[in-house]
Amino acid sequence: MDKILQWSIALQSGDQETLKKLGAPDPKMLQQLFGGPDEPTLMKQAITVVVNPDSELEAKEIAFDNFEMLIENMDNANNIENIKLWSPIIDQLDASKPESLRVYAASIIGTAVQNNPNSQEAFIKYPGLQALIDIASDPATSSELLLKALFAIASFVRNYEAGYLKFDELDGWKIINLSRDSNHKVKLRILSLISSILSTGIDAKKEEHISKAHMTEFLASVLAKDGHAGCIDKVLNIISQLAELKYQFSASEIATFSQGLSNVEHMEELSTDDLHAAKKVIN
Incomplete structure (x- = not known):
């Protein structure tokens, strides 16, 4: 109760620092204290506003924002399927929709399926992955929409074999080739996607895709000339993943990685474990 009181005071005064420190109050507690509809009803109401052609854009954005906060709770994320809201959410990815709503839709998808097998299995039944790959x-x-789309795709594929197979079927691998001249934020998302792809294991077909997508060349280029610690750390982690999966590095790949590691091993902010694991690959 005391936390809710502090949150209410901070909200009224606009004290963003205190709001951030306290975090959002438990919606169930608020409902018990102040009454009102249950969370699935709130979710349906929010999407009703989003799809209503007479709603102002600002009202739709607020509704989507409220919806995303609700589905940070895994039970509510799973309720997207139960109350049949996936289709109207995916519809907001369409190029005809306002940019802000497309961003919200992609972000909501990523949040709902992240580390959530039930939502992954629900989402695969809809054409959302195709829309995200197209984006x-x-x-x-735009950069903002691209980042959210990559986040959603990586979250959907991670640790979900059926999701990866759908990604493969829809030629999602072409996304890897878009990373050559990307900024660091986009590169990090691409690298997270690669890590998600590898989370489902490796086989001959996946090794063929890795070769055709020039994935290891991309990883080596980050080591050789990127200079961004976050990207480099992610590459080291991926090299470790590949080694654990018994990926057969070619002599040229080992030589290229060796040169790249010599360029970055002095960086103190890198993960020591991943650096040592990557070094084992070239020795």
Whole structure:
């Protein structure tokens, strides 16, 4: 009760630092104290606003924002399927929709399926992955929308074999080739996607895709000339993943990684464990 009181005072005064420190109050507690509809009803109400052609854009954005906060709770994320809201959410990815709503839709998808097998299994039944791959493949896509689309794809694929197979079927691998001249934020998302792909294991077909997508060349280029600690650390982690999966590094890949590691091993902010694991690959 004391926390809710502090949160209410901070909200009224606009004290963002205190709001951030306290975090959002438990919605169930608020409902018990102040009454009102249950969370699935709130979710349906929010999407009703989003799809209503007479709603102002600002009202739709607020509704989507409230919806995303609700589905940070895994039970509510799973309720997206139970109350049949996946289709209207995915519809907001369409190029005809306002940019802000497309961003919210992609972010909501990523949040709902992240580390959530039930939502992954529900989402795969809809055409959302195709829409996300189209967004990520479109050179005209804004940076903000691209980042959210990549986040959603990586979250959907991670540790979910059926999701990876759908990604493969839809030629999602072409996204890896978009990373050559990307900024660091986009590169990090691409690297997270690669890590998600590897989370489902490796076989001959996946090794063929790795070769065709020039994935190891991309990893080596980050080591050789990127200079961004976050990207480099992620590459080291991926090299470790590949080694654990018994990926057969070619002599040229080992030589290229060796040169790249010599360029970055002096960086103190890198993960020591991943650096040592990557070094084992070239020895």
